[in-house]
Amino acid sequence: MKRAYALVDCNNFYVSCERVFNPKLEGVPVVVLSNNDGCIVARSNEAKAIPIPFAVPAFQCRETFRKHKVRVLSSNYTLYADMSRRVMDTLREFAYDMEVYSIDEAFLSLVGLEKERRGEFCSFLRKTVRQWTGIPVSIGIGETKTLAKVASKVAKKSDEGVFDIIDYPYADNVLEGMDVSDIWGVGPAYTKFLYRYGITTALALKKAPEPLVRKKMGVMGVRTVRELNGRSCFWIEPPQTKRKGILSSKSFGRPVESLKELNEAAATYVTRAVEKLRSQRSVASVFMVFILTNRFKEDYYSNSYLCRLPAPSAYTPDFIRAAQSAMKRIYKPGKKYKKVGVFIADIVPDDSIQMAVFEPGSYNTKRQELMAVVDRINEQWGSNVVDYAATGVKKGWRMRRRMCSPQFTTNWDELPEAS
DNA sequence: TCTGGGGTCCTAGGACCC
DNA sequence: TCTGGGGTCCTAGGACCC
Numbered sequence: 001m002k003r004a005y006a007l008v009d010c011n012n013f014y015v016s017c018e019r020v021f022n023p024k025l026e027g028v029p030v031v032v033l034s035n036n037d038g039c040i041v042a043r044s045n046e047a048k049a050i051p052i053p054f055a056v057p058a059f060q061c062r063e064t065f066r067k068h069k070v071r072v073l074s075s076n077y078t079l080y081a082d083m084s085r086r087v088m089d090t091l092r093e094f095a096y097d098m099e100v101y102s103i104d105e106a107f108l109s110l111v112g113l114e115k116e117r118r119g120e121f122c123s124f125l126r127k128t129v130r131q132w133t134g135i136p137v138s139i140g141i142g143e144t145k146t147l148a149k150v151a152s153k154v155a156k157k158s159d160e161g162v163f164d165i166i167d168y169p170y171a172d173n174v175l176e177g178m179d180v181s182d183i184w185g186v187g188p189a190y191t192k193f194l195y196r197y198g199i200t201t202a203l204a205l206k207k208a209p210e211p212l213v214r215k216k217m218g219v220m221g222v223r224t225v226r227e228l229n230g231r232s233c234f235w236i237e238p239p240q241t242k243r244k245g246i247l248s249s250k251s252f253g254r255p256v257e258s259l260k261e262l263n264e265a266a267a268t269y270v271t272r273a274v275e276k277l278r279s280q281r282s283v284a285s286v287f288m289v290f291i292l293t294n295r296f297k298e299d300y301y302s303n304s305y306l307c308r309l310p311a312p313s314a315y316t317p318d319f320i321r322a323a324q325s326a327m328k329r330i331y332k333p334g335k336k337y338k339k340v341g342v343f344i345a346d347i348v349p350d351d352s353i354q355m356a357v358f359e360p361g362s363y364n365t366k367r368q369e370l371m372a373v374v375d376r377i378n379e380q381w382g383s384n385v386v387d388y389a390a391t392g393v394k395k396g397w398r399m400r401r402r403m404c405s406p407q408f409t410t411n412w413d414e415l416p417e418a419s
Numbered sequence: 420t421c422t423g424g425g426g427t428c429c430t431a432g433g434a435c436c437c
Numbered sequence: 438t439c440t441g442g443g444g445t446c447c448t449a450g451g452a453c454c455c
Contacts, residue, residue, distance in 0.1 A: 033423085034422090034423035034424075035423045035424060036421090036422090036423065036424095037421080037423095038421080038422055038423050039422060039423060041423075041455095055422095055423090056422085057421070057422040058421075058422085059420080059421040059422075060421090060422085062421090075423090077424095101454090101455085102454075102455045103455070104455080105455080184453095184454080185452095185453065185454085186453085187452065187453050187454080188452095188453095189451080189452060189453085190452080190453085217452090218428095218429060218430070218452085219428095219429075219430095220428075220429070220452080220453075240427095243425095243426075244426090244427080245425090245426075245427090246425090246426095247424075247425055247426075248424090248425085249423095249424070249425090250423085250424075251422090251423070251424090254420090294422085295422085296422060338422095341424095399423095400421090
């Protein structure tokens with residue numbers, strides 16, 4: 001039986017989430033900004049039509065926003081994560097095999113379905129997701145994941161919202177009309193290289209000589225080319241429960257100069273990262289602390305320090321202490337810092353450290369229990385109900401979110417009101 | 420004034436071993 | 438004159454994704 005994959009892709013996801021709870025946003029141009037109200041990360045179709053480009057800094061578009069009465073929103077990831085869960089739960093009800101690929105995309109296996117059934121099934125999914133969650137989706141169907149991605153781009157522009165490229169007689173025309181940079185796995189660097197060799201369309205990449213691709217794009221490139229030719233190299237992946245690295249960092253709402261505030265921010269991000277570490281039942285003994293000034297300005301400065309704990313741990317105070325002594329080493333006075341971050345590598349499961357639990361300073365049972373209590377309280381009563389003094393009180397450096405919508409679905413105090 | 424955050428995988432090169 | 442070679446592991450960096 002022929003393989004078939006569907007890619008379900010939410011349309012303008014963040015904008016669609018906002019519209020579910022604020023109908024006034026329907027039919028007008030809407031954009032959603034990244035953290036710290038920095039760049040444009042989502043646009044409604046009306047905003048795309050103006051046109052407003054993707055990923056540009058918001059301050060560069062101020063004039064366009066004003067002229068076209070664009071509704072500008074800060075991102076509300078709590079809301080988007082919850083809406084994503086609803087969409088994925090809906091798909092899971094009907095999927096035979098499924099992979100949540102990102103916050104707004106999922107791959108489904110359609111193996112065993114005939115062509116007409118595939119289309120019917122996907123139209124049904126599309127209608128059901130819309131009814132149950134309010135989120136519009138497009139669905140592309142292909143023999144490989146890469147081709148399903150291609151098909152979803154076509155689906156997005158069609159009225160039906162579903163496009164099946166398997167056995168489609170004009171499939172090569174579709175590929176010919178698609179820029180090579182639109183292919184999954186082809187980013188800016190590879191696009192530049194491919195253009196140099198005259199490979200500018202998806203069809204040209206499909207026919208590109210394998211040795212050349214192998215040499216310049218590695219095995220991933222070869223796999224992409226094979227997938228364009230209908231040979232599967234990527235399959236439905238089981239859910240990834242354990243991260244290999246945990247990064248927590250954010251830009252400041254304003255430049256920060258004092259060591260005190262940098263320490264607070266570092267403690268805040270360490271706390272978040274170690275929380276994530278515990279939530280996946282892991283420990284670590286190595287992590288990196290880094291600081292950066294504004295990279296778009298002269299005098300750019302960045303530095304980092306690798307902290308080593310005496311033993312693998314997920315005890316937050318251990319990490320905070322180490323982070324602050326690291327900060328002392330990398331801090332240079334007189335700089336305007338833009339960002340602090342923490343990266344935990346070297347992650348191992350927490351059941352692999354039993355040998356060390358009786359040594360002093362280790363992640364022993366008592367400390368594990370204390371952390372478990374803190375996590376439970378924060379989960380039940382809201383994060384940061386129990387917090388560490390080192391994370392600061394004023395937190396004047398916190399990121400900007402000037403135009404954020406309420407936590408409609410996850411906070412009792414902010415439920416939408418019907419009138 | 421204002422330029423995101425959080426991940427993955429692959430590869431080349433060096434260290435080290437026999 | 439002649440100065441091994443192959444394997445493994447680790448790391449940093451670069452590419453990609455959303």
